[in-house]
Amino acid sequence: MLSDIEIARGAQMKRIGEVASSVGIDEDELELYGKYKAKLSDELINRVKDNENGKLVLVTAVNPTPAGEGKTTVTIGLGDSMAKIGKKAVIALREPSLGPVFGIKGGAAGGGYSQVVPMEDINLHFTGDMHAITSANNLMCALLDNHIQQGNELGIDQRRVLIKRCLDMNDRALRNIVCSLGGKLNGIPREDHFIITVASEVMAILCLAEDVFDLKERLGNILVAYTYDGKPVYCRDIKANGAMTVLLKDAIKPNLVQTLENNPAIMHGGPFANIAHGCNSIRATKTALKLGDYCITEAGFGSDLGAEKFLDIKCRLAGLTPSCVVLVSTVRSMKYNGGVEKAI
Numbered sequence: 257m258l259s260d261i262e263i264a265r266g267a268q269m270k271r272i273g274e275v276a277s278s279v280g281i282d283e284d285e286l287e288l289y290g291k292y293k294a295k296l297s298d299e300l301i302n303r304v305k306d307n308e309n310g311k312l313v314l315v316t317a318v319n320p321t322p323a324g325e326g327k328t329t330v331t332i333g334l335g336d337s338m339a340k341i342g343k344k345a346v347i348a349l350r351e352p353s354l355g356p357v358f359g360i361k362g363g364a365a366g367g368g369y370s371q372v373v374p375m376e377d378i379n380l381h382f383t384g385d386m387h388a389i390t391s392a393n394n395l396m397c398a399l400l401d402n403h404i405q406q407g408n409e410l411g412i413d414q415r416r417v418l419i420k421r422c423l424d425m426n427d428r429a430l431r432n433i434v435c436s437l438g439g440k441l442n443g444i445p446r447e448d449h450f451i452i453t454v455a456s457e458v459m460a461i462l463c464l465a466e467d468v469f470d471l472k473e474r475l476g477n478i479l480v481a482y483t484y485d486g487k488p489v490y491c492r493d494i495k496a497n498g499a500m501t502v503l504l505k506d507a508i509k510p511n512l513v514q515t516l517e518n519n520p521a522i523m524h525g526g527p528f529a530n531i532a533h534g535c536n537s538i539r540a541t542k543t544a545l546k547l548g549d550y551c552i553t554e555a556g557f558g559s560d561l562g563a564e565k566f567l568d569i570k571c572r573l574a575g576l577t578p579s580c581v582v583l584v585s586t587v588r589s590m591k592y593n594g595g596v597e598k599a600i
Contacts, residue, residue, distance in 0.1 A: 260367050264375035267516050275514045279346060279547040287509065289383045292374050295509040296522070296543060304546040310344075312545060312576055315554045316563035317584035321592045324361055327554045330584050333370035335552045336517045346548035347372075347515065350526035350536045350556065352379045353386065353454040355426040364526075372513050372521045385524070386424045386453050388507035392500040393422045393458045399496045400480055401436065405443045410489055414446040416482040424453035452528075458500070460532040462508060463525035464573060466539070471508055472501040510540040520547070529556030533565040538574045559583060
């Protein structure tokens with residue numbers, strides 16, 4: 257039996273323009289990242305915004321095991337199956353984070369013959385969205401520390417800084433640190449922290465924003481710290497949200513790839529469900545609904561976490577209503593959650 261990576265490397269991919277044309281996207285409406293990846297332009301999103309919505313199908317799971325139960329694999333397989341019977345389906349998935357990719361879970365592009373490709377590109381740097389989010393978040397942190405260093409006009413209490421720096425990697429050595437050591441020129445020493453990029457508020461905001469103007473406003477509303485007299489300080493107060501938006505101007509555009517059977521898949525955003533809402537971006541899901549008769553999407557973790565947040569947060573905010581929910585359950589997960597020893 258071939259491994260996932262052997263199957264992916266043997267895929268007969270079509271050029272992404274050909275895949276796009278199957279759902280009515282012109283090549284001029286793509287921003288190409290090589291032969292097999294592209295971003296969907298604002299022109300496309302504006303052109304199709306008045307199209308009738310297709311049906312929304314959510315794939316979720318029972319409480320999963322540490323290795324996951326295969327929501328992405330089922331989502332991709334269901335999309336390919338719908339295409340097989342002549343239905344126009346568009347898959348909407350989250351982007352992988354390098355943390356899980358190099359951890360126990362591995363990649364997030366499906367498995368077996370139910371994968372999105374180019375698998376290695378998707379699981380590594382893809383179109384640079386994760387790097388842009390990391391840069392935007394850390395720019396905000398750098399501007400905050402610089403404000404404190406350059407006189408601290410707002411009176412920010414460095415003991416009450418709320419935002420954390422981020423890195424898209426599992427690096428426990430950076431979780432709790434002391435920064436600005438080395439003398440007067442290097443800032444005011446304080447306790448600081450790193451989180452993984454997909455756990456950042458910037459990631460959650462990117463996936464909830466309707467457009468670049470909404471993105472800028474939401475970024476401005478990030479609570480970054482408190483002053484010595486207990487007043488809140490927002491991202492807009494340190495004038496970071498405009499520069500952050502510039503860094504995210506391409507990252508807000510959804511990405512188009514394909515399944516092993518050359519069907520369209522939109523991958524965009526990837527907030528964790530345990531600290532955010534665990535769904536791909538609203539822009540990606542809405543675009544998929546406008547392009548296909550069916551949009552098949554997923555929500556992170558189990559139904560008690562990801563699906564609940566999908567319904568309570570994403571659907572309410574975006575005005576979406578699923579027509580169907582698919583629940584993934586495995587013998588392994590039943591054993592694991594039932595307390596069977598050596599279930600995995």
